[in-house]
Amino acid sequence: MKVSNFGKRDFWAGTLFVLIGAGVYLRSRSYGIGSLSQMGSGFFPAALGVLMAIVGLLIAATSREAAVLVKPSGKALRGAGLVLLSVVAFVVVAPHLGLLPATFVSVVVAAFADSKNSARDVFLMAAVLTVFCFLVFSWGLHIQLPALSWE
Structure with a gap:
């Protein structure tokens, strides 16, 4: 059975999505999120940050094998x-x-x-x-x- 590298890539890609999404969400809070009826300037970036983090969690959770750090070429x-x-x-x-x-x-x-x-x-x-x-x-x-x- 041949081991695929896709699991490692998926895990690290998902982790990166979670980190970037969390960073976007945290930064957007300083702009004022507002409410659904009166959205502030930070509402859209906050929503995108949360969605990005959720997608990242799903990608990382569905990776098929444990991630191992490798030295890049x-x-x-x-x-x-x-x-x-x-x-x-x-x-x-x-x-x-x-x-x-x-x-x-x-x-x-x-x-x-x-x-x-x-x-x-x-x-x-x-x-x-x-x-x-x-x-x-x-x-x-x-x-x-x-x-x-x-x-």
């Missing part, structure tokens, strides 16, 4: 680090240059997390996603963040 750490760095890049670039450059830089950094991506594919994907983000967020939703800024 260098490739996995590189990928995770680049994805986190892409979020930091967006946060740093967006206020100074706007949505479009921040999106482009963020996608480029995150795409290099997969070593199978070629430079041409990365820049093509970044260009397509940047246009998509412009259409959805700037043009469609009219977000406050300017598309281009030179601060």
Whole structure:
């Protein structure tokens, strides 16, 4: 009988969902939850945090085997680090240059997390996603963040 790794992954994914959901719920309480008839600004995040924690509990409870900590490979750490760095890049670039450059830089950094991506594919994907983000967020939703800024 072959042992599957899905049980470990499910357990840790569920645990991560519970932790993030609990954090979202605790943070949303500072915004004022209100009631069902008069919802405060923290109501929606609180509801999502609770739902996320419940889903995480269900995922972790249905994992088929006990979780065991394993040391991640260098490739996995590189990928995770680049994805986190892409979020930091967006946060740093967006206020100074706007949505479009921040999106482009963020996608480029995150795409290099997969070593199978070629430079041409990365820049093509970044260009397509940047246009998509412009259409959805700037043009469609009219977000406050300017598309281009030179601060």
